[in-house]
Amino acid sequence: MQRGSDRLSxxxxxxMKHELQGLLKSGHPTRSEEWHDPEPTADDDPEIWGGPVTPGRAGTSMEAVRLEAAxxxxxxxxxxxxxELARGLRRKHAPDALTEAVERLPRKETYATAQELAQALTRREAS
Known part of the structure; x- marks a missing residue:
């Protein structure tokens, strides 16, 4: 079995490098036909298209924070x-906003599940 690039790839x-050369140099699409360009994100797109899920950001629900933490x-x-949770988030390269929100939680409180953590994060950000 061959591993690595073959002649065709x-x-x-x-x-592909040639096709992207104009985009990389100019910073904006360079095609004359608009239908070739990717469609911009919409207001109702899932959170993943809007960036990382972080507590305190408008529109971020407790369920989204729980899912991301879990x-x-x-x-x-x-x-x-x-x-301990903040250390684990940093080790796993979590978004800084989520890690910093966990670091702002009370140091002595213990969280048994991602649900408890999400409740504490959203409750803290709401107040």
Whole structure:
């Protein structure tokens, strides 16, 4: 089994570099046909298109914060204090806004689940 680029993909890579050269130099689409350009994001697109889910940002629900915290930390991180959770978030390269929000939580309080963490984050940001 061959691992790595073969003759065809090397040529395709060169084609793609040539196609993107104008975009990379100018910083905006350079095609004359508008239908070639990617469609911009809409107001009702999922959160993933709007950037990282962070507590305190307008439109971010407790469920979205819980899902993001659970996705990054996993079950093995709980129960833990905010210091331990912030350390785990930094180790797993979580968005800074989420990590900083966890660091602002009370240091001595222990969170048993991602649900408890999300409730504390959204309650703290709402007040």
């Amino acid at each position: 090397r040529h395709r890579d060169d084609e 996705r990054i930390l996993g079950r093995g991180s709980f129960p833990a204090t905010s210091v």
